Amino acid sequence: MPIDPETVLPFLIQALMVWFMSLRIATFNVENLMSRFDFSGYRNNLNQDRSLALYDIKDEDQYKMLEAARAVAHTDDNRQLTALALAATHADIACLQEVDNLDALNAFEYGYLYKMVGRGYRHKYLTPGNDGRGIDVAVMLREQTRDGQDIVFERMTSHAHVTFADFDLYNDALKVLGIEPHSRIFRRDCLEIDLTVGGKPLTVYNVHFKSMGGARNGLDGREASMPIRFAEARAVRRIVSERFEGRPENKRWLICGDLNDYRERILISGDELSGYAFKPVREETSCLDVFLDDGFAANAGDRLPEMERWTLYHSRGPQERHLCQLDYILMSPAIVRHNAKAVPEIVRNGQPFRTLFPKGQEVERYPRTGWDRPKASDHCPVTIKLDIL
Secondary structure: OOOOHHHHHHHHHHHHHHHOOEEEEEEEEEEEEOOOOOOHHHOOHHHOOOOHHHOOOOOHHHHHHHHHHHHHHHHHHHHHHHHHHHHOOOOOEEEEEEEOOHHHHHHHHHHHHHHHHOOOOOEEEEOOOOOOOOOEEEEEEOOEOOOOOEEEEEEEEOOOOOEOOOOOOOOHHHHHOOOOOOOEOOOOOEEEEEEEEOOEEEEEEEEEOOOOOOOEOOEOHHHHHHHHHHHHHHHHHHHHHHHOOOOHHHOOEEEEEEOOOOOEEEEEEEEOOOEEEEEEEEOOOOOOHHHHOOOOOEEHHHHOOHHHOOOEEEEOOOOOEEEEOOEEEEEOHHHHHOOOOOOOEEOOOOOOOOOOOOOOOOOOOOOOOOOOOOOOOOEOOEEEEEEOO
């Protein structure tokens, strides 16, 4: 019997779509997406905005009034830029850090992001973590990938409750920091989201590790806080391994988020008159070693040239400046095997003008971006297109 092409063609197209099904996933630290005012700067100068320090403020009531006015005045421009940067990732799944709560995320998505991407992210997931400022990790999902495959939420698991003692991760280095064995490991959370994408299972872990902070105990901020990030990394690895019964290399999973650490950075020297120099250097240790040294996971950013992996510009004045990668998409070996040519993209158009770019990497900033602020965030979003086979 002859085959009718018009009958067979739709089935062939559907089969090819399933076989070549792909999704885009992004991670982005959106920097203090808050729904409340922070008035702690009245009693703690370290939390006080620099613009208010210019004024002679008589009392706490006046401070609160001025701080509220300042925050509202800055928010609209900042969030337009945040939305532009997130929209530029074209992500089907967006892992976000520094989100106050679901109300704040819904207001941001409806009032800003929706105007740029339309129907967008109807499903959002967040649980309260351990951060003292109340900033949490969140995940936003489209209902379908750009290829038309359904993204189905299966379950969400928080690991914010896990302690150092629970995972036998307590040590002397943590004791020196004043941490108790029954303290919680994660500074925020390790939020585990189980999905099916086009009928295929995928697990996403969204994390935001301990920040570096300032120098203490005779060590710089990175070294002083390193024991906590190592514990967080070991805890995430254990969670992944136990989730997949000791065979995580055969499963589809991704670890996304702000790990607040780097294995390399780009030191910046010079000035505008003499010219800037950019020198890449390697670090002896990093919490990333827990994931990468033995191939447990692969850093998507390592597929970019060494000078193009950075997601944050750090500066404490001309004597301390560098570019580094703090934001990661770590891929399981199973995902790596089917995505040998997948290369991430880093959206830098929302960076403030004070950020120093290596030659040839300059980008056109979004409208109304300032020297230091407004800006999309101090971090850059990272996105990658992956085949899910």
